[in-house]
Amino acid sequence: xxxxxxxxxxxxxxxxxxxxxxxxxxxxxxxxxxxxxxxxxxxxxxxxxxxxxxxxxxxxxxxxxxxxxxxxxxxxxxxxxxxxxxxxxxxxxxxxxxxxxxxxxxxxxxxxxxxxxxxxxxxxxxxxxxxxxxxxxxxxxxxxxxxxxxxxxxxxxxxxxxxxxxxxxxxxxxxxxxxxxxxxxxxxxxxxxxxxxxxxxxxxxxxxxxxxxxxxxxxxxxxxxxxxxxxxxxxxxxxxxxxxxxxxxxxxxxxxxxxxxxxxxxxxxxxxxxxxxxxxxxxxxxxxxxxxxxxxxxxxxxxxxxxxxxxxxxxxxxxxxxxxxxxxxxxxxxxxxxxxxxxxxxxxxxxxxxxxxxxxxxxxxxxxxxxxxxxxxxxxxxxxxxxxxxxxxxxxxxxxxxxxxxxxxxxxxxxxxxxxxxxxxxxxxxxxxxxxxxxxxxxxxxxxxxxxxxxxxxxxxxxxxxxxxxxxxxxxxxxxxxxxxxxxxxxxxxxxxxxxxxxxxxxxxxxxxxxxxxxxxxxxxxxxxxxxxxxxxxxxxxxxxxxxxxxxxxxxxxxxxxxxxxxxxxxxxxxxxxxxxxxxxxxxxxxxxxxxxxxxxxxxxxxxxxxxxxxxxxxxxxxxxxxxxxxxxxxxxxxxxxxxxxxxxxxxxxxxxxxxxxxxxxxxxxxxxxxxxxxxxxxxxxxxxxxxxxxxxxxxxxxxxxxxxxxxxxxxxxxxxxxxxxxxxxxxxxxxxxxxxxxxxxxxxxxxxxxxxxxxxxxxx
Amino acid sequence: xxxxxxxxxxxxxxxxxxxxxxxxxxxxxxxxxxxxxxxxxxxxxxxxxxxxxxxxxxxxxxxxxxxxxxxxxxxxxxxxxxxxxxxxxxxxxx
Numbered sequence: 007x008x009x010x011x012x013x014x015x016x017x018x019x020x021x022x023x024x025x026x027x028x029x030x031x032x033x034x035x036x037x038x039x040x041x042x043x044x045x046x047x048x049x050x051x052x053x054x055x056x057x058x059x060x061x062x063x064x065x066x067x068x069x070x071x072x073x074x075x076x077x078x079x080x081x082x083x084x085x086x087x088x089x090x091x092x093x094x095x096x097x098x099x100x101x102x103x104x105x106x107x108x109x110x111x112x113x114x115x116x117x118x119x120x121x122x123x124x125x126x127x128x129x130x131x132x133x134x135x136x137x138x139x140x141x142x143x144x145x146x147x148x149x150x151x152x153x154x155x156x157x158x159x160x161x162x163x164x165x166x167x168x169x170x171x172x173x174x175x176x177x178x179x180x181x182x183x184x185x186x187x188x189x190x191x192x193x194x195x196x197x198x199x200x201x202x203x204x205x206x207x208x209x210x211x212x213x214x215x216x217x218x219x220x221x222x223x224x225x226x227x228x229x230x231x232x233x234x235x236x237x238x239x240x241x242x243x244x245x246x247x248x249x250x251x252x253x254x255x256x257x258x259x260x261x262x263x264x265x266x267x268x269x270x271x272x273x274x275x276x277x278x279x280x281x282x283x284x285x286x287x288x289x290x291x292x293x294x295x296x297x298x299x300x301x302x303x304x305x306x307x308x309x310x311x312x313x314x315x316x317x318x319x320x321x322x323x324x325x326x327x328x329x330x331x332x333x334x335x336x337x338x339x340x341x342x343x344x345x346x347x348x349x350x351x352x353x354x355x356x357x358x359x360x361x362x363x364x365x366x367x368x369x370x371x372x373x374x375x376x377x378x379x380x381x382x383x384x385x386x387x388x389x390x391x392x393x394x395x396x397x398x399x400x401x402x403x404x405x406x407x408x409x410x411x412x413x414x415x416x417x418x419x420x421x422x423x424x425x426x427x428x429x430x431x432x433x434x435x436x437x438x439x440x441x442x443x444x445x446x447x448x449x450x451x452x453x454x455x456x457x458x459x460x461x462x463x464x465x466x467x468x469x470x471x472x473x474x475x476x477x478x479x480x481x482x483x484x485x486x487x488x489x490x491x492x493x494x495x496x497x498x499x500x501x502x503x504x505x506x507x508x509x510x511x512x513x514x515x516x517x518x519x520x521x522x523x524x525x526x527x528x529x530x531x532x533x534x535x536x537x538x539x540x541x542x543x544x545x546x547x548x549x550x551x552x553x554x555x556x557x558x559x560x561x562x563x564x565x566x567x568x569x570x571x572x573x574x575x576x577x578x579x580x581x582x583x584x585x586x587x588x589x590x591x592x593x594x595x596x597x598x599x600x601x602x603x604x605x606x607x608x609x610x611x612x613x614x615x616x617x618x619x620x621x622x623x624x625x626x627x628x629x630x631x632x633x634x635x636x637x638x639x640x641x642x643x644x645x646x647x648x649x650x651x652x653x654x655x656x657x658x659x660x661x662x663x664x665x666x667x668x669x670x671x672x673x674x675x676x677x678x679x680x681x682x683x684x685x686x687x688x689x690x691x692x693x694x695x696x697x698x699x700x701x702x703x704x705x706x707x708x709x710x711x712x713x714x715x716x717x718x719x720x721x722x723x724x725x726x727x728x729x730x731x732x733x734x735x736x737x738x739x740x741x742x743x744x745x746x747x748x749x750x751x752x753x754x755x756x757x758x759x760x761x762x763x764x765x766x767x768x769x770x771x
Numbered sequence: 772x773x774x775x776x777x778x779x780x781x782x783x784x785x786x787x788x789x790x791x792x793x794x795x796x797x798x799x800x801x802x803x804x805x806x807x808x809x810x811x812x813x814x815x816x817x818x819x820x821x822x823x824x825x826x827x828x829x830x831x832x833x834x835x836x837x838x839x840x841x842x843x844x845x846x847x848x849x850x851x852x853x854x855x856x857x858x859x860x861x862x863x864x865x
Contacts, residue, residue, distance in 0.1 A: 093816060125841045126840070127840050289811065290814065318835070324831060327830070422835065423830065425830075530849065531849055534843065
């Protein structure tokens with residue numbers, strides 16, 4: 007038996023709940039589930055009901071996002087749970103299982119089903135499935151404005167009559183009808199109390215042979231009170247008839263075995279009668295009923311090809327579609343890199359310069375400025391805070407771009423246009439988006455895998471993202487290539503980018519042939535919604551909520567690592583310096599690096615200095631260059647506070663520099679059109695550093711310095727990008743895949759650097 | 772219409788996979804030859820026997836079809852498995 011957890015709380019396995027009690031804090035708190043197809047404006051309705059009183063997390067044990075919010079009316083509290091968007095509740099995807107289990111196990115007081123008025127027939131399928139599960143349903147018929155514009159007239163009263171549930175017409179984008187929805191919700195919530203949640207009649211009937219089978223199973227279920235008190239009998243009968251796997255899920259309850267055998271018999275009888283799968287029959291019967299309802303309530307026909315169809319003639323065209331896609335990708339990429347860059351620079355300046363300086367000033371008041379405590383605060387904690395916060399602008403801009411692409415409906419077109427190309431790699435069309443974003447920063451790229459429908463695709467894409475050479479790796483290439491291959495700097499750097507792509511392609515194909523061999527290649531099968539104008543409110547909520555989720559999940563891990571590194575840097579091994587005032591060479595960090603450096607000897611760069619740089623590069627690639635400078639004893643030019651301006655003057659400067667950053671961002675927006683990959687990276691290595699690094703590589707490699715340097719660049723390209731990426735992966739893919747990813751990256755990096763160094767030695771000797 | 776009486780017409784010379792249809796073609800679904808999972812998924816999205824659909828765009832492999840008032844993007848792996856018959860009248864979008 008699968009260990010299934012209660013969908014609502016994490017505490018107990020679902021099977022312990024017999025009969026499950028409704029989760030209720032008190033009599034005036036109502037649980038409301040919000041269900042609906044993707045692209046129906048469910049999020050907009052959720053946002054208008056809950057405002058900013060919402061929080062996101064993951065469903066217990068799943069990497070599917072859970073959003074919850076609170077809405078209050080008088081003494082009544084409504085906890086609104088946003089179920090994952092799904093086209094049906096057949097438990098084929100994690101999203102569907104969650105939605106189904108929540109409605110069945112947690113038994114919300116009301117289920118609001120959001121349906122798209124312009125797409126009633128398909129949307130009613132989910133509505134009908136939910137009407138078969140619970141008696142307290144409110145149908146929110148959204149996008150009424152678009153339906154009117156298409157000339158559709160929907161007889162709301164008749165629809166409500168046929169469904170046996172209240173139907174509220176509304177346009178969530180403009181807020182029209184939201185008031186009516188809340189009134190209906192309050193009424194439905196109060197009515198649901200004191201009603202037997204299992205005694206209700208769904209509006210539809212199946213073909214007589216199926217109805218007879220349902221009736222017989224229902225009767226058999228009636229003989230098992232444990233089951234009858236736990237599930238609506240008719241729904242359970244239908245479920246058992248369709249889904250052999252469901253038997254395994256209820257198998258711990260008494261009476262199941264005999265019941266499952268009966269269901270099996272009924273199923274084979276029906277299949278023999280119709281010569282086809284029972285699933286298809288049931289779907290067909292449901293659609294037949296829906297078709298009948300739709301024919302009765304809708305007047306008017308949409309005329310001719312819609313505006314969306316005309317736009318799609320260009321946007322989904324094999325050639326112009328590609329051009330539009332790459333254009334938009336370029337814009338999103340630029341948003342999360344160049345446009346965000348001034349804010350990133352400002353945050354890092356503010357924290358490492360101003361804030362650190364002020365902290366030291368404050369400590370000076372207590373004569374603590376040159377103690378280990380001051381060092382912990384500035385080099386450990388503040389550095390960690392900075393390491394997290396610099397991602398805030400990057401993620402905000404990324405989520406803005408992604409939210410606009412999603413909300414406008416463009417993402418489905420992107421999937422369509424790129425599908426045939428990504429298919430060769432065993433990925434779906436949308437996988438291209440995270441991979442491209444990876445060139446800017448792997449962290450947002452990992453979060454962007456969330457837009458993929460299929461979990462296998464999400465994992466596979468997430469595993470490939472780290473091989474995309476992010477912008478933080480560029481300064482390392484530029485420094486090393488500038489020292490060892492000054493004439494071939496650009497080709498050397500470009501080689502790294504191409505090598506990253508080649509490795510990703512190879513790993514992707516290998517994984518598809520091995521680990522993911524058995525998982526169904528998800529054939530392209532998506533709805534393409536009509537284009538819609540994204541609302542500022544939705545985009546802003548996306549940006550802030552998701553960025554907050556990153557801060558909540560990544561802060562701990564990044565802070566912890568930052569403090570551990572500080573500690574290692576602070577401990578003097580031979581006792582020459584004092585704690586937190588240790589020469590780098592004698593720190594525990596250097597000794598640890600010395601201990602692992604033999605692992606890099608076959609790669610040509612096995613000395614403690616290079617190992618130190620790689621170790622700190624595990625935290626963030628941004629610090630590889632500064633670590634190299636530190637360990638090779640050639641400090642980089644760093645603007646420091648020569649003169650003391652006093653707190654207020656500095657505070658003014660800090661504010662001024664923020665506005666400068668905002669201005670620079672505005673200036674960077676036109677730059678979206680231009681390419682300036684190497685801009686700002688011109689400053690070569692300080693003379694002393696170049697010589698020291700050259701000598702370090704020469705001696706570590708036995709005279710093959712340039713080769714070792716190239717192998718070092720390859721290693722930097724391929725091993726773990728940074729702690730923030732690891733934290734993001736843990737959040738999105740789970741711990742198991744993250745571990746696998748880190749190990750794979752280290753292995754591949756080592757092997758590739760080995761091939762470069764040893765292969766090159768044979769070639770050039 | 773009673774959905775279970777004549778919903779499964781027999782295969783004949785006019786049937787072909789959906790992937791063979793051209794842009795603008797209006798076709799009726801005969802049957803789906805796919806695994807249980809995919810068949811059920813398609814049925815739930817409205818692709819049930821007898822339903823009429825139209826090819827709106829075709830992009831090499833994947834195609835965009837109009838069915839039950841909605842637009843679905845289907846990859847080659849799906850369209851190969853859907854058997855359809857051509858409709859005679861080239862009327863407007865389904």
